[in-house]
Amino acid sequence: MDWKTLQGLLSGVNKYSTAFGRIWLSVVFVFRVLVYVVAAERVWGDEQKDFDCNHRQPGCTNVCYDHYFPISHIRLWALQLIFVTCPSLLVIMHVAYREDRERKNREKNGENCPKLYSNTGKKHGGLWWTYLLTLFFKLGIEIVFLYLLHRIWDSFDLPRLVKCDFHPCPNTVDCYIARPTEKKIFTYFMVGASALCIVLTVCEIFYLIFKRVVRSMQKLKKKKRSLTYSKASTCPCHSRLDHDGKLKISPVEALRASAPNLTLI
Template identity: 35%
Template sequence: MGEWAFLGSLLDAVQLQSPLVGRLWLVVMLIFRILVLATVGGAVFEDEQEEFVCNTLQPGCRQTCYDRAFPVSHYRFWLFHILLLSAPPVLFVIYSVHRAGKEAGGADAGPGPPPRRRCYLLSVALRLLAELAFLAGQALLYGFRVAPHFACAGPPCPHTVDCFVSRPTEKTVFVLFYFAVGLLSALLSVAELGHLLWKGRPRARRCRQGAERDGRRHRAREEARQLRPPPPVPPSRPRRPDPCGPPAYAHAAPAGDSEGGSGRSKASLATVRLDLAI
């Protein structure tokens, strides 16, 4: 039971990302498959080869007839079935742990939940395909009934040999039970896949509508910015007088006045010189 407990612990980690339908699938997987096969299946099918009796003593005839009656043992077929069904959820757990490590380290290049959701959708789809393939394989290999008598002919048997299966009714009940559990598991996988796809449609629509709304707001802001008049130029502040410069009342004389004043001073100077000469 150690290997089953390890597999069950890995599958328990899937329920953190699973919806209600996915958790129901895990319950069916853990209880009606792993637990039943580990406790009852081994006891029912462990002696099928030893108890397969044929009415001949020809060496090798009984082994050849058993191989023709059961190309693959029921128990090993279901064991491989469980391992293959558990592969997609376990891979999803590994991916989620890796993704969480990248997000914690700050090395994530994009948003976390959408890629994780797509990975979970892929795991559910692969799980459903594996379930349907094994249901078809079980129906083709064994049918729905374990016959108590099997007639075998061909080498190394010298003639037609009658072989008998131990506990055929009990094995038939177990085969039907396991096939019914497979159908239930497939239906749960279909329901979970449809639920995830239907739940993702409103979210994608909301994201698309939000992006369109943001785009419209951005375009409206750009258009309003282009139509807006330019801002008024603020009035210039008066310059403060320089304390080291000339006073405010000292204005420069006009050019004409300065020239006139210089002319008058020259005329008065010439008059003074004329008086002195006289």
């Protein structure tokens, strides 16, 4: 698998990601993709060939291996990395769609026409929802794959010895997994990196929602202030208020107030 191509595609997501998103992408490529390519892939190697049973009955080893390893760790992690990184491409596609709309608008109405978007990469409107949905997709995929890994291999454990009594094995056969301790260490490391990505994704979801709520409250406050100001400006009594909020009284009105019986000519 060409991980460099995938990294090149996802590097553009950094421009539109939050701080949590940038950290998530760094964790994925440094602690997961790099470890997968450099070390984990070589540790597993040809697992079926290294799966040794103390019986030479034809087909017995294959049946036992298929029962205890319905899918290889290394292939499951490859699928997980592909599925968990692909939703980020939706953000790039949405930004490209906005840029294409902007280009068509300029071609139709001229270069000096009003822009459709102040910033095509800013997370407002539909792009905000697209970004949030990609986070939920990534979170769901991470949880599903962790559950599968835990379900297939109980508590992510790799025992040294497994017993098999499936047909065509003539009796209970002892089978040995190659390098179980080393594989167990890599399994725990990959599970820990996946758990860290889950935490970062949850933090980014809460950050986006919190930021959206704060922005909405600020807009609501500004709207209320403008509405209050517009009502005050139309009221006759408020039109006579000075900058300090005090009522402006003319000298004649002040004189009348001090001497109500005085007749002014």
